[in-house]
Amino acid sequence: xWQRSENLRIAQNRQKSYADKRRQELNFExxxxxxxxxxxxxxxxxxxxxxxxxxxxxxxxRIKKKIGDLAYDHDMPEHLSGLQPVFHVTQLxxxxxxxxxxxxxxxxxxxxxxxxxxxxxQILDQAEKGTRRTRIPMCKVLWSTHSEREATWEKx
Numbered sequence: 219x220w221q222r223s224e225n226l227r228i229a230q231n232r233q234k235s236y237a238d239k240r241r242q243e244l245n246f247e248x249x250x251x252x253x254x255x256x257x258x259x260x261x262x263x264x265x266x267x268x269x270x271x272x273x274x275x276x277x278x279x280r281i282k283k284k285i286g287d288l289a290y291d292h293d294m295p296e297h298l299s300g301l302q303p304v305f306h307v308t309q310l311x312x313x314x315x316x317x318x319x320x321x322x323x324x325x326x327x328x329x330x331x332x333x334x335x336x337x338x339x340q341i342l343d344q345a346e347k348g349t350r351r352t353r354i355p356m357c358k359v360l361w362s363t364h365s366e367r368e369a370t371w372e373k374x
Contacts, residue, residue: 252281254279288307
C-alpha cells in the first residue's frame, strides 16, 4: 500500500515538472496594451470544430492598474461600458506592438459576457456529397460575422 502511494506521488511530481516547463508567468505593468479574449457561444459551434476565422481576441486596451497578483483593471471604450473592466490574467494576451488596424467590434455582436452570436444570413449554394451508400445534402451558408469568401458548407 505504501509503495503505491509513493509511486503515485512520484508520477504526480513528474507530471507537474512537465507542466511547469511550459508554463509562463504573465505580468503586465500599468500603461501596457493587452488583448481581451472572447469566446463564441457554445451553441454556435458547428460539427464540434473551432471557427478558424472568428476573432478570439479584441483590443488592444490599456491597463490602468494591477489588482492583486492575477487581475488587471482596464480602460474600456464607451461601447463596452457594460463590461466589468477587471479581467483575470488568463483572459489577456500581451500586445507586442500597437497595430494600425484593430478588429472592428461593430462586425461582431459582443455581449456583456464577451460571447458573440452567429446566425445564418443566406444560403449561397446547394450540393450533394456522396459516400459509397448514401448522399448527404449540403448547403453553402453565409454567416453574419463573415464575408462571402468565408462561407462554410453545412449539412441541411
